[in-house]
Amino acid sequence: MERVALNDHLREIRLFRGRVIASIVFFILLILALIARLYWLQVLQHAHFRTLSEDNRVKIFPIPPTRGLIYDRNGTVLAGNLPSYALEITREQVDDLDATLAGLAEIVDVSPADLRRFQRLRWRKRAFEGIPLRLRLSAEEVARLAVNRYRFPGVDITAGLTRHYPQGGPLGHVVGYVGRINERELERIDEANYAGTNHIGKTGVELTYEDVLHGTVGYRRAEVNAVGRLVRELDVTPPDPGRNLYLTIDHRLQHAAEESLAGRAGAVVAIDPNNGEVLAMVSNPGFDPNLFVNGISSKAYSALRDDPDRPLFNRVLRGQYPPGSTVKPFYALAGLETGTVDAKHRVFCPGYYSLPNDEDHKYRDWKKTGHGWTDVNKSVVQSCDVYYYELAVKLGIDRMHDFMDHFGFGRVTGVDISGELGGLMPSREWKRRARGQAWFPGETVITGIGQGFTLVTPLQLSAATAVLANRGVGYRPHVVSAEENPITGEIAIIDPEALPPVPRRKEANWDAALTAMFDVVNSPSGTARRIGIDAPVHIAGKTGTAQVFTVGQEEEYKENEVHEKLRDHALFMSYAPYEDPQIAVAVVVEHGGHGGSAAAPVARAVYDAFFASQGVSDGN
Template identity: 40%
Template sequence: MQKDGDRSKVFARRVVLLGGGKALLVSLLGARMYYLQVMEADTYRTLADENRINMRLIPPPRGHIVDRFGVPLAVNRQNFRALVIAERTRDLEQTLRAFRSLTPLTDYDYQRVLKESSRRRSFVPITVRENLTWEQMAVIQVHAPDLPGVIIDEGLTRDYPYADLASHILGYVAAVAEEDITGDDPLLELPDFRIGKAGIEKVYDLPLRGKSGASQVEVNAVGRIIRELRREEGEPGHEVQLTIDIRLQDFASRRLGEQSAACVVMDVHTGELLAMASMPAYDPNAFARGLTNQEWKTLASDPRAPLRNKALAGQYAPGSTFKMVVALAALESGIMNAEQTVFCPGHLRLGNHLFHCWKRGGHGHMNMTSAIEQSCDVYFYEVARRIGIERIADMAHRLGLGSPLDIELPGEASGLIPSKAWKTATLGQPWVQGETLVASIGQGYVLATPMQLAVMTARIANDGLAVRPTLCRQAVVDGGLVPQSPPSFDSIGVSRQSMAVVKNAMWRVVNGNRGTARRSAIDVDGQTMAGKTGTSQVRRITMQERQSGVRSNEDLPWEFRDHALFVCFAPAEAPRYAVSVIVEHAGGGSRHAAPIAHDVMLETLRLDPSRNRVPGQTAAIPRDAPPDAPRTQNGGAEMAAGPATGTNDGSPPAGGPLQ
């Protein structure tokens, strides 16, 4: 009995211990459940919602770019895309073959879809083709029963209605590269998002981009979308308005044609650019959809450089268009006046070197006006010898040469105006007087862009106001756009008397009996044009060639021919517009560049809102007419040759010292 009692006590004790242990475990479990369900309820509710609800970004419509009259230059168009969902097809390859029989599908895209389907979940849509036309989209919709799993999705893609006519100004958009992800904008993470990569699209990318919207969707455990719970639309990008007149841009581009050339049209009082054409150009739509390797190789290997904005990034020896700079430097220095003459026998001797004039027999006695009118090189050799390179360089900088103009586009070249200090610092060599003579006719080290030449001409035309070019009527402030303030320009510090001498000489270049561009003169209701021809050498003429006869440009390979230049302003009686033209490897300025400037200036005057029409040139087009409205009487691309020109182009084919 005693043993039974002991066993009973032991058993009772063990029961109490086990019961206590169980009670403790239940208490701990209850405490843990209380902690999780009560104390951490908000945390786990949030985690559960995040697993069930996804936030998806909605890319906003990109802002439009328009010309000065509101004509769209860069817009968004509907982009119909064909997608396929693999789990809805019985046989993906059979579906793709059926799709190919209705709409073109490359072998690359065919294999790409199959490859992506093996890597993605079966319910995730795969893009089969983008940029379907309305007709192609309709055909797919009609044959939907034969295309199981194929659906049509609608989005927006960037579109440039005028293709290559303004591509160097507008730039293009393209997919986001890894180096572009520098901020915290979540839009940059979207696979199909496009950002500005060049031109205005790049400079104004942030305001054009807009702000993203958001869509809240419910998904299941494997990520399939069940339904959309909430949607917030984004903020569309801002509209950017340019100073360009697309009708004038169209005309200038087509007038340049297939030549490697550039043309700039500028308001001499405000600095607004009405046209900035660089040809040949490229189609930015190709960049928006994605270039093929072959398309890129074709563009990159073209010797005429269609990807380069020659108006802004092309640097050329300005040739005789630089002579106005030397003339103003001489007048302002007081060392020479407009009536002093220099005798031109066809060359100037400096030590053992001969510096030749373009006219073999010489021009005889020349004063400043006749020297500019007939583009006498010897006159400017002598002027430069007297005044020195430093005075010439100072005047060139005042007129906008030799430094960037800070226009609202990337890739602007600075040009080059040499000086003694520049040569010492750059080449480690002293300046020699022969280089001053060569610089006086815009050769040697001197380089300028067509944009700088237009600014130089505008500053002469407006009597010395330091006008600067502008391309956009808005400025970026804190990621948004505000209207540009009215321009206010200081004086470059050149007297009106000196400007009057040079402007009169430029008038005689076009309208004088011996002017080098006399056959490109215009007369619009008594209003005329003033200008200056120029030709810049790209090769050196040897003494042997000079003795045997200098080869004409037509006998040389294209890359060895001279560049043709012309700058002008009109109306000469009350200047309003400045034009600069350069045609690469064309030959004489009066023969190849002046006729283009003549036609572009006439079109500029015709489109001037203060005028109705330039008689006898192009048919009137209403201000609200589309830029592609038909033209008559030598309008548009039919004007391939321009007016007849003389052979005396006032250019220095033999400029520079002979060894």
């Protein structure tokens, strides 16, 4: 052994060195592979990874803009933002969640629904994110929590803004309401602009002016770590708050109309004929928009939905009623302006009318005994039906349609609240198209008194009245008059939009129609004479009673025998002052009976409120 040791030793060293060199070669190859990998990552793919790393660390947090306020024409807030306090729990700061929940339940009301929502959110949110347990804490609850706060680490009271409608029900249909954004709306809106916003306009002005009220979202760019916790704020793009809106509505008129309707279903619209501003727009019964803001309970909702008076139905825009006799001033004017009749033309009214070739079918006058000899003035003042039966036959349905079209009958007014229906002004062409039938002469007869196919919305009726009062010059009805930038205070006035004027042939014809309306209210035989008494200014108008229930040929309509829901609708169209029209009011009282007794007093209440605010006292 000893002898071979040195030999072996040298051989072993040679072997070892060979193996070391082999190892070095092998590992150099591996190191080159590693360097190649690093070169690929850090040089060739650098831009890609740099982008990924930026995405990793910079998160964009939206700052929702503050929703614009809505004021009435006097600056009274109709829709505001109220601070609301919510109770939030941050899980990672709570040692014993169950004990905390139990302890909180002793201090504030925690419903099972609140707990369910909390437990549901608990698994969706990260440990450092606050989870709401209670929303809309009362002031008392906030105070109690503040006192007991030391007992509950990880429990915070957070402040937010929630939409509030201080005027409540009477303005619900006009202002509308906001509610949580639903799936259909998500498809429609620019999601980026609604990041961080939970609510969106659902109806009324809140819906139509959503874009203006909402504003533009702002952003906070911030560094976050891997679990999304904010580390450092980088920069902030402040949101552009929504514009405040000034409505043309006067909330006092709104309340006056609502009170005057006294619980009856109906609608009231008041328009300034000089610019189309809608001064009041009441659909009764209304609803409290505040119910909808944070999600209406299903119980409250079914109560509203199942109410036979349909409080959610906006009668002003979507209620289509036969106009009844309220169309008579228009047809009177039509007869005069087309030269079909003149102011002296008289018709004998025996209480019924028959077409010359069909003597058997009697078209009744509302007054059984008839009005006797009737000229155009008397036909309006006493609302003689026979006069208009005869006039309609003379005019023919197409001329009636074309004339009424100038006043907007059968067309949407284009008011700046969506959901409006257009009513119906029939014509031969319409019937052929819609019904596939020929026009019958009898249909022309009843169209003359606003029955048959004719339908109007309360808004159309008041808009048409405004055009009539303003002698053919009309403006598109609108409810928003100005937008205000809440930061700069800059106000952008929205100019009224003039409508194509109604062609005027002779002023005397218009005088005749308007004088007749004046006499309706102010002459002893007028159907609305009762509201003329002690009126602050001279009112001109026309009553109407629209049939809901068709009375058979040999039967007689007896109001107190007919079920309330089949009773006639009471209508009234009017304006004031007669000498210088400033306000046109249309009223519909559903199943109210007679226009003169049911609808006209409501208009009078609106006039009283309007002229009281203008400083005009009774007995002008």
